[in-house]
Amino acid sequence: MLCLEFAIPPLPQFVTAGYAVWKPGDQHFARTFGVYDLLLVTRGTLYMTEGQTEYEVSAGKLLVLEAGQRHFGHQACLEHTEIYWVHFIHGSPASYISQKDIPWSALLSKGTVEDVEPSTQQRMYLPKFASVDVQTVEPMLRGLNDIHNRLNGENALKLHLLLAELFAALQADCARTTEPEPSSRLAQAAAAYLNEHWREPFERAALEEKLHFQASYIARCMRKHIGKTPLQYVLHLRLEEAKKLLGGTVLSISEIAERVGIRDSNYMTRLFTAKLGMSPGAYRQMLRQRKEEEGEGTALLLKMPIDNEKPTGL
Known part of the structure; x- marks a missing residue:
């Protein structure tokens, strides 16, 4: 299985999500845009081309279309086709890696109390095109769509947490696709x-x-x-x-x-x-020098005078 490898942190960011039912004869239009498009078909078949590669996305299959890559429907749907989709962005382009080559057990350096930057060694993996555990993934996609449709200040954080759960489930599904040798x-x-x-x-x-x-x-x-x-x-x-x-x-x-x-x-x-x-x-x-510099910076801020005068010229 081919997987997409993303450097994290930060995690990919949510843009939008939706659910659609395509009738026989409906066909995806051609476009190139700067977001990733995650598609899960739960019924029927979607016929998509990305670059020079054709995909027949049947029920239970997931396809991640990549940012900056032209994609289009090379054939109309032949039956009613149900699709969940999520658009997300990431700050750097994904790379390709075979599932069997993913270093799941590779050791990473742990953060310490002195670190001020996150580790740059971490990676996230998503299947490019694969059959997935629909019973696990579909409720998450439905939840994303439901929250997005009634988005407010109270549930906005849940939307992003649920997207992270979706990524974790897809990565776990990817890791389970082959029996460890x-x-x-x-x-x-x-x-x-x-x-x-x-x-x-x-x-x-x-x-x-x-x-x-x-x-x-x-x-x-x-x-x-x-x-x-x-x-x-x-x-x-x-x-x-x-x-x-x-x-x-x-x-x-x-x-x-x-x-x-x-x-x-x-x-x-x-x-x-x-x-x-x-x-x-x-x-x-x-480490001691860094602490001293941080302490001096804090002391300087505490000594700065507070200007209580009202601003003029506004």
């Missing part, structure tokens, strides 16, 4: 084990005993599906925890190393520097 299941099992034991000394033998596979094969499976070997996975978890402790505690570097399961603080310093481009001490100093 045995190597993927083994990689997940290894990751689950390491999530519980990452503070303990890393031992290949313990991993082999738990999963009943050779460590070299487990490493190949994790590299393929998660992007890291077991040891790299453990070190990633340890360094992410070290970042949190450097920013949120006054523990020494050696104490932090011990807490995250690294016996040698010099070794942790080398690992930390290789990953972040600075030593743990420099990272902590950077």
Whole structure:
């Protein structure tokens, strides 16, 4: 299955939604516009062309037409056809990725209390053209249409929340389209084990005993599906925890190393520097400096005089 990949945040934004019943002989007009057009057919068949590709969107199928791409109906409907549609926009163009190549288990860096910008590593996936779970998706589309028809200040937020739920359901539906291969299941099992034991000394033998596979094969499976070997996975978890402790505690570097399961603080310093481009001490100093700058900015605002004079010339 071909999927559309969107960088998030921000999530795609709602524009409009609707429901239509097309009679036999009705045909979609040609247009090119700057929004994505998500279509779900619940009855009949819609015949659409986007670019040079023809789609026969029958009942239970979803098609996402892309912003900036010309689309038109290349054939009239042959029977009564019921369609839900949602228009949305996104700040950057989507890219294509095969469902089997989506890195569902890839590790992402966690945010810390010191971060002032969201992560740029996150992605959202939507099927380009696929059969979907109509029983799950149709009520959401009906809800979007109902709220949109009676939109007011009270329910406007619900509209955007429901759109996010729709995207989550479609992504989950996309993830369920194929049964995970045995190597993927083994990689997940290894990751689950390491999530519980990452503070303990890393031992290949313990991993082999738990999963009943050779460590070299487990490493190949994790590299393929998660992007890291077991040891790299453990070190990633340890360094992410070290970042949190450097920013949120006054523990020494050696104490932090011990807490995250690294016996040698010099070794942790080398690992930390290789990953972040600075030593743990420099990272902590950077966080302290940022706090001081933020504090100075707040103090300056508090000291600014308040002008109570009435404006003139208005």
